[in-house]
Amino acid sequence: MIRAAMAACLALALAACATTGDAAAAHPEARAYSATADATAEVDAALARAATSGKRVLLVLGANWCHDSRALAGWLETPRFAALTAQAYDVVFVDVGTPQTGEGRNLDIARRFGLADMPGTPALLVLTAEGRAVNLDTAASWRNAASRSEDAIFEELVALAGESG
Incomplete structure (x- = not known):
């Protein structure tokens, strides 16, 4: 009974990250999340760089198993987004495992910034x-990244680059 419940929960969690239809062909994908990286050190280094560069830190919490996480990472690697991030952000990808099923990792980083x-x-x-999150109200809303349009993602990142929060 417990195994069946766990399997059902896992299926629901994975379905929450999956999309169907033509959206899969409409975006690039990248595997940018490392389960072995020292995520805390990477975040701290990005914050230190931001203190001198005036940029914001773009903290992307995802996993390579997740279609939407790979889609968002893929967009960030395209020339259009790379130009924006080079100008406005220091990007850090943090592998969070499968927090939906209780198998998360690096979740202390999300909590550290209020998520x-x-x-x-x-x-x-x-x-x-200074490590203050400017978008706590929308931070968890990216679970549909693969079905968002390139322009919608870009416009939101442009707005967040200058938002005073």
């Missing part, structure tokens, strides 16, 4: 150099 719950992946936090 107490991750109902799905990816989540996206924009941080000031």
Whole structure:
């Protein structure tokens, strides 16, 4: 009974990250999340760089198993997004495992910046150099990244680059 319940929960969690239809062909994908990286050190280094560069930290919390996480990472690697991030952000990808099933990792990083719950992946936090999240209200809403349009994602990242929070 417990195994069946766990399997059902896992299926629901994975379905929350999956999309169907033509959206899969409409975006690039990248595997940018490393389960072995020292995520805390990477975040701390990005915050230190942001303190001198004036950029924001774009903290992308996802996993390579997740279609939406790979889609968001893929967009960030395209020339259009790379130009924006080079100008406005220091990007850090943090592998969070499968927090939906209780198998998360690096969730202390999300909590450190005020994101107490991750109902799905990816989540996206924009941080000031002081480590203040400017988008806590929308950080967990990126679970549908694969079905968002390139322009919608780009416009939101442009707005978050200058938002005072």
